[in-house]
Every structure is written in C-alpha cells, then in structure tokens.
Amino acid sequence: MITVEDILKSATEKLKSSQIDTPRLDAEVILSSVLGVDRIQLHIYPEREISWEICRRYWGLVEKRIKLMPIQYIINRQEFMGLEFFVEEGVLIPRGDTEILVEEVINLNNIYYNNTDVKILDIGTGSGAITVSLAKLITNSFVISIDISPLALTIAKKNANSHGVQQRISFLEGNLLEPLLNKGLEETLCFIVSNPPYIPTKAVNELSAQVKDYEPELALNGGEDGLDFYRKIVNESPKYLKNNGWLLFEIGYDQGNAVSSLMLDKGFSEVKIVKDLAGLDRVVKGQWVK
Template sequence: MLCIQDALREAVKKLEMREMMTPLLDAEVLLCHVLSMDRLFLYVYRDRELTEDQIQIYRSMIAKRLQGVPVQYIVNKQEFMGLDFYVEEGVLIPRPDTEILVESVLEWTKEKGDQQDWVIADLGTGSGAITVSLAHYLQKSHVYSVDISPKALSIGRKNAKDHGVAERIEFLHGNLFEPLRRKGLENKLDILVSNPPYIPKAEVNRLQTEVAKYEPILALDGGEDGFDFYRRIVDEAYVFLKNGGLIALEVGHDQGEFIKKMMESKNIYASIRKVKDLSNIERVVVAIIKK
C-alpha cells in the first residue's frame, strides 16, 4: 500500500525525470482529482493510505501525463474567470491570459452604465469559456457563439448548460461571420469578441509537445504570419456591430501594435487601445465602431 505522501513522491520523481515544467503541481492536481479533495487535504492527511483502486487510477493518470497529455485533458477540467469548464481533446484549453479579454469587455459594459441586454458575438467558441463567462457575468445578455468545429460547439453547449446560461446562448456552426450573416445580425451587435488562432504556421510545430501534439491545430494556426483571422475580422466586424459597439480581440504578445495599425487604416475604428496583463504584456486590442 502507498500513503498519499509516498504516492506524490513516486509521481514527482517520474515527472522530474521527464523534465515536466511543474512536476509537483501536476502530481498534486491529479491526486486531488482521484481523491475528490483539495490540495490542503494532501498535506493534512499525507500519511493516509490509498486504496488499490486509487493507486491504479493515479498511476494511469501519471502515465498519461508522462506521454505529454495536458493535466486539464486528464481531469477534464480547467478553471476560468472563477468558473470550472469541462475540456477534452479537440478544444483549446482556456488560458489565464484570456481572462484579460473577458475583463476588458466587462469593464466596458460597466462604463456604459444603464444598458443590460447586451447582444454579443464570440467568434471561436472553443470550450465556451469566453461565451459562458460573458453570459454568466452579464446576466441579461444574449450571446451568439460561432465555431467551425462541431466538437467545440458540443462542449460549449455542455459548459453553458452546466453553468445555467444555455437559454441565453445560441451556438452557431460555421466560419467566422458566415453564421451571423445567416441570422441577419448585420448592425445588431453591441459587442464582438474573439480569441482567434494567431500563431504563425511555421511556429505551430515548435510549440511545447503537449500543445502541438494534443491541442487542436485549427485553434492555433493563424496562417503564414499569424494575422489571417485578424484581417478577416477587422475587415468585416463593422458590418455586424452597431455604431458605438465594441470589438475586443486577444492578440499574441508581439501582435498588438500591428493590429492597432490595421484598425487605424480602416477609418471606422475609434478609441483603439492595447490592454496589458499584469506582466505588462499586450494581450488585447479594443476599439469602438464609428459609422
């Protein structure tokens, strides 16, 4: 039999040998999942023995992690904006960086004051993290969530249902603006938000193994220079946004200035600004439509 402390030591040693970036954290998160307990429990009850079933399940999870499978896919969960989201292979794992995008939108809605019934479109559903978070925190909003991946839409629907916001979200299958056009949403949106694929094609295969091998390339590959989706979004967003509406885009760490200039060249975007994260890295570009 193994106690909690010994199981962790065994797992950490294996993960360190494979040079995983966060061996102790990975080992703890996986064991917490097996036990349905929090990390404090692991230390308070470190001498508690595990059952044979628990040991077997834990070792199988560690084996998956050693193969490079992200922890979030192993436990089918990732926290985002204070909410737990179901994730599995086939959808991008929500990143903490993307919270800046959602927070930028929420901040803008607070500045606008009285309005509550926001009409929002999210281009690129993924797990539904952005879509569901906006619907959760803007409780009278209606969100159109677009993705070309049926699997992403399915998982987005699950997360919307789990968080009780499914009635205010329409999940639409298609490529970028195509589903919005089918719905007749020209000049109807208050907010358009997107975290599009923005990694240059040549860099995709050079990403960490657990990203390049397990996360969907469709959600990562931004074309030759990484700007393919931004060009299309910036070109067409004004058709669907109301005058004075907000566009908010997550960007790569070195892409903000280029996208800002792209918007400036169109003469339909005003109040263009880049939003930095706590590490002073530009993460989001926001602008207002002026027709």
Template sequence: MTQNKTYAGNGKIWTIGTILKWTQEYFSAKGIDSPRLDAEVLLSYLLGKERIYLYVHFDEPLQENELIKFRELVKKRAARIPVAYLTGQKEFMGMPFKVNRHVLVPRPETELLVECAIERLPSEQTAVFADIGTGSGAIAISLVKLRKNLHGYAVDISAEAIAAAQENAGILHVEDKIEFLQGDLLQPLRDIPDREPLAAIVANPPYIPLADMDTLEPEVRAYEPADALTDGADGLNFYRRLLEESKELLVADGFLACEIGIKQAASVKKIAAENAWGKIEILKDLAGIERVVVLWKQK
C-alpha cells in the same frame, strides 16, 4: 495495515505524501513545468477530493487500485498529455469548464479579454455580443454568467467545439442566454434575419504563426487542435478578416475585442488603421505582454 493498502506486492506503504513527492520528482525529471501542481491536480481528481484534502490527509495510505490508476495518469502526463485533457476540465474565471481534444484548454491570460469586455459593455440595459471561435464556450459563458444583462451568440466552425460549449452552458445553467451557431467566423451572424446590432464582438482567434508551431510546448503542439492555434500562415489572417468585416455588425458605439499574440499589437493596429477603426486600446497582461486589443467603431 491491511494488504490492500500496499502497492503491487512490493511491501511499501504509499501515502498521499510519499506518492506526491515521488510524482513531483518524476515529473521534474521528465521536464514538466509545474511538477508539484500537476501531481496534486491529478491525485485530487483521482480521489474525487479538493486539493486541500491532500494536505490535511498527508499520511493517509492509498489503496492498491488507486495507485494503479494514478500511475496510469502519471504515465500519460509524462507523455505530455495536458492535465486538463486527463481530468476533462479546466477552471476559468473561477468556474469549471469541461474540455476535450476538440477545444483549446482555457488559459489564465484569456481572462483579461473577459474582464475588459465586462468593463466596456453596458451595465444596465440588455446588450448582445458575439464570441467568435468559442471553443469550450469559456468566454461567452463567463460573460453571461458574470453579467445578468448580457445575451450572446457563440460561433465556431467546429461541430465538436459547439457541442462542448453547449454542454458547458448547460452545466453552468446559462443555456438560455446563449445561441450557439456553427459556421465560419462572422457568416452565421449574417445569416440571422432581423438580427439586432451587437454591442461587442469578442474573439480569441488562432494567432500563432505557422513558423512558430514547432517551438510550442509538446502539450500544446501534439495534443491541442492545430486549427484553433494557427491560421497556417503569419498568424494575422483572422485579424484581417475580423477587422474588415466586424464593423457592419456592431452598434454605433460598439467594439471588437481580441486576444493577440506576442509582438502582434503593432500589426493589428496597422490593420485597424487600414480599415478605418476608431479608438484603439492595447491592454497588457500580468506579465506585461500586450495581450488584448480593443477596437471601437467610432473615435
């Protein structure tokens, strides 16, 4: 075995298998929720390989420079920097999205919002929707990628988020199907002259009550953008605004679909009733949590 296959002069051979085992144990001791998965994702990222490669080449020794770089990643993850920010990407709806600290990391539960919109939007004729608070662009890009008849507006108040979403649209070759608008909530849509009514508005707004921010995991609380997590109040301010202002932008049989936080469904339904929305649907995620509310303009 050549010397450059050993780590930093200690004489020990570190294979893919041994470094994964060591990292899993280290992450567990640091309170990381998914120690094995995180170790595999970081090592496969460093090596530029798929995760299956780690199992097929379990006994392959790592070079000294690889170990040094990997342990730097491990150190950062132990400090609770999210894996997605370390690798610069996160999978959503089976597609890779680039992420950075200006946007939220896309989460599996948000896929329910995309799926419910897909099921309810027209399937044949061209339809236009708006994604409010687009962040990385995961929702809007997924919709136009999965349904060829859709075109969308992606709105965010953050210029950095718009830049990230535009980059992802380019990588996934849908930049011609989405118009990106910077501004506050629905105002950029109102500023478009002769804009046709929307078939749907979708949103994953900041819904965490300010009082709950300290209870979040360190990865979220310390590193993800706070203004994309909370409204600085009770977590319902963006629903109040969306439910008051959205109907005028929708076609007669259009709908507004929003992700909601735990135990917020009743409050959002109350706001909907106050604003005379029609039919209301509440969808649960795989954990049985009420996760998406769909509000129809008509009964």
C-alpha cells in the same frame, strides 16, 4: 496497502526524472482529481490508504503527464474568471491572459450599456470560456457563439449548462461570421470578441511539445503571418456592429501594432492596445462609429 504520501512520493520522483517542471504539484493535482477531494485533504490525511483500483487509475494518468499531456486535459478541468470549465483534447485550454479580454468587455459594458440589453458575438467558441464567462458575469447580455468545430460546441454547451447560462447563449456552427448571414443581425451587436488562432504557421512547430502535440492546430495556426483571422473579422464586423459598438481581440505579444493598423484602416476609432500583467500587448479594442 499504499498511502497517499507513499504514492505521491513515488509519482513526484517519476515526474521529476521525466523533466516535468512542477512534479509534486502535478502529482497532487492528479491524485486529488482521482480521489475527488481538494488538494488540502492530501496534506491533512497523508496516511490515508488507497485501493489498488485507485492506484491503477492514478498511475495511468501520471503516465499521460510524463508524455507531456497538459494537466488540464488529464483532469478535464481548468479555472477561468473564477469559474470551472470542463476541457478535453480538441479544444484550446483557456489561459489566464485571455481573462484580460473578458475584463475589457465587462468594463466597456459598465460604461456604455449598463442595465440595458446587450448582444455579444464570440467568434471561436472553443471550450466556451469567453462565451460562458460573459454570459455569467454580464447579466444583461445575450451571447451568440460561433465555432467551426462540432466537438468544441458540444463542450461549450456542457459548460454553459454547468453554469446555468444556456438560455442566454446561442451556439452556431460555422466559419467565422458566416453563420450570421440572413439571420437579421445586421447592426445589432454591441460587442464582437474573438481570441482567434494567431500563431504564424512556421512558428507552430516551434511551440512546446505540450502545446503542439496535444492542443488543436485549428485553434493555433493563424496563417503565414498569424493575421489571417484578424483580417477577415475586421473586414466583416462593421456589418453587424451597432453604431458605437466595439470589436475586441486577444493578440500575440508582438501583434498589437499590426492588428491596430488593420482596425484603423477599416475605419474603427478609439483603437487601443491593452497590456497583460506581464506588460505585454494582449488585447486590441476599437469602436465602430458610423
């Protein structure tokens, strides 16, 4: 029989020879997922014997990593805002940078709407990371969440159920704000948030193979200049925002001024750019004052 340490050593060497950046870490993450244990258990019990069936499953997943499938798709898991989310191919993998967007909404809620009912719209549900985090962390909220992808909505609903917030979320299928038409939601939203596709079309092919070959282009391609979705959302949001409501976007590192200008030209006030931990522009926010 083969032991934990034996198989980890073999997998690490194979991943390293395939130019995987973090071979030992990836080997451990995949094995802990297959065994259903925390990584620390692999270090505590390195002599634990592993069945041939576990070995077979493990090597199948290691081969996927060698082909540059993101580790999150392999183990169907990603952490976001301290919460665990189910992910699979077909939805964008939640990034740590997007937590800045969620944190900004939480901060604004604490200032403007604390202890009052808050209605939030999330455009581009994906895995539900933003939607579910907001519902979980802002307990006075009701979140409307829109995505054009039926698969994304199915995964997001699964994550909402896992975190017990499904009763405070309404999932709608459709393009951008179109599903809100004729639903009586005009001037009712305290926040509209979105992490839209923002990669310029020409730049999509320049992304790493791990991203462009596996993550959905629908969630990446923002049109010729990367700003297509910002234009549409900025233009349509005022119809649904309450007086003094907020529009917040995640942006690419070089899009802060362009998105700010779109919002200012539309008539938003208090438009500000928020930087991420690396000091790069990451969020643009603005207030709609009638």
